[in-house]
Amino acid sequence: MSTRTAFDSSTAGVMADIAFIECELLGAARARARAKAPAATRGKARPKSGQSSPATAMTGRRREVVVGGRRVKTIDVHAHCVIPEAYALLGLKVQDHRGPGINEVGPRRIREMDAQGIDMEALSINPAWYRAERDLATQVVKIQNERLAEFCGKYPDRFVAFASVALQFPDLAVQQLEEGVKKLGLRGAAVGASVAGDEFSDPKFHPFWAKAEQLGVLIFIHPQSTPDLATRLKGNGWLANTIGNPLDTTIALSHLIFEGTLDRFPGLKICSAHGGGYLPSYAARSDNSLRVAPDMDTGIKLKKKPTEYLKTMYYDTLVFTSEALRHLAAEVGVSQLVVGTDHPIPWQDKSIDHILKAPGFSDADRRAMLGETAAKLLKIKR
Numbered sequence: 001m002s003t004r005t006a007f008d009s010s011t012a013g014v015m016a017d018i019a020f021i022e023c024e025l026l027g028a029a030r031a032r033a034r035a036k037a038p039a040a041t042r043g044k045a046r047p048k049s050g051q052s053s054p055a056t057a058m059t060g061r062r063r064e065v066v067v068g069g070r071r072v073k074t075i076d077v078h079a080h081c082v083i084p085e086a087y088a089l090l091g092l093k094v095q096d097h098r099g100p101g102i103n104e105v106g107p108r109r110i111r112e113m114d115a116q117g118i119d120m121e122a123l124s125i126n127p128a129w130y131r132a133e134r135d136l137a138t139q140v141v142k143i144q145n146e147r148l149a150e151f152c153g154k155y156p157d158r159f160v161a162f163a164s165v166a167l168q169f170p171d172l173a174v175q176q177l178e179e180g181v182k183k184l185g186l187r188g189a190a191v192g193a194s195v196a197g198d199e200f201s202d203p204k205f206h207p208f209w210a211k212a213e214q215l216g217v218l219i220f221i222h223p224q225s226t227p228d229l230a231t232r233l234k235g236n237g238w239l240a241n242t243i244g245n246p247l248d249t250t251i252a253l254s255h256l257i258f259e260g261t262l263d264r265f266p267g268l269k270i271c272s273a274h275g276g277g278y279l280p281s282y283a284a285r286s287d288n289s290l291r292v293a294p295d296m297d298t299g300i301k302l303k304k305k306p307t308e309y310l311k312t313m314y315y316d317t318l319v320f321t322s323e324a325l326r327h328l329a330a331e332v333g334v335s336q337l338v339v340g341t342d343h344p345i346p347w348q349d350k351s352i353d354h355i356l357k358a359p360g361f362s363d364a365d366r367r368a369m370l371g372e373t374a375a376k377l378l379k380i381k382r
């Protein structure tokens with residue numbers, strides 16, 4: 001099942017890691033809060049200088065992020081959950097999912113968010129229903145979207161959510177997106193990187209992109225490995241995920257660009273997980289391929305250079321190093337970056353520090369990445 005390969009790890013050791021991370025972060029934050037106590041206002045520490053010392057502080061158990069003297073509402077656009085009853089309908093088991101606590105949206109998750117300094121998560125469910133029949137897919141999506149809306153209603157300051165949609169039935173997906181946004185208050189849709197073997201650039205999906213564009217909502221693309229390469233991705237290294245996932249995103253975005261889908265829907269707001277996969281790392285190749293091989297041009301006239309489209313989409317910051325974040329920002333623009341943690345899958349435990357500590361960004365850049373850009377995209381009040 002592709003959902004299994006899309007996730008990370010599910011051992012008791014991972015749970016221990018999360019507990020350790022939380023303690024470590026809490027300890028560090030408390031130490032910082034103590035050191036800055038004289039400058040604290042209403043329990044929130046202030047940095048010594050406005051421009052150069054992003055700081056964090058704790059109020060109780062919750063880490064609060066302050067940059068340039070301003071509290072930032074941090075928003076994580078890449079946070080997974082599953083709804084057990086919907087999962088059961090698909091014949092899947094929650095315990096087969098990676099990510100400790102993935103079936104919980106409540107105190108445990110909030111505690112982990114508090115430790116990392118995440119104020120809000122935009123919840124999404126990876127699509128495991130793209131090969132389901134219409135009735136089943138309808139039922140699964142209905143349950144999921146209603147439950148997601150319940151979570152957001154119960155914890156309005158901590159969660160928003162992306163609707164699930166049955167994209168294998170584009171007309172149904174259009175309805176589900178519209179209902180999810182207008183009736184349930186969901187903030188967009190979470191999708192895979194292809195639909196049961198069909199690329200997003202396939203004209204049959206145009207009505208869905210048109211609806212997303214019309215509603216002005218964000219579409220979160222999360223890969224589901226590249227099953228066609230399963231034979232080559234066997235062996236050590238969990239390559240189906242390590243390579244398969246970023247490659248899946250790279251293929252999806254490349255088709256959206258080269259097939260003219262982004263020209264057709266210029267207002268479409270797309271955010272890709274994992275920093276957009278490999279595409280931003282080797283972007284300029286896309287600008288040169290048809291020059292080298294004009295016989296491979298199928299006649300689609302793009303309005304811009306391929307790399308220009310990269311600057312119109314959004315990406316999470318799950319790229320691990322300061323240098324990778326710098327390069328991503330250089331290729332797509334810092335205005336296009338938003339925090340993504342992959343919570344509760346433990347790819348990283350310092351998503352906030354990753355942004356606070358990377359050199360070369362202004363305080364305004366950091367605030368944008370940490371939450372201001374996501375707040376605009378997800379219509380979250382700051």
Ligand SMILES: [Zn+2]
Nearest residue numbers: 078222273342
């Ligand atoms: Zn993920």
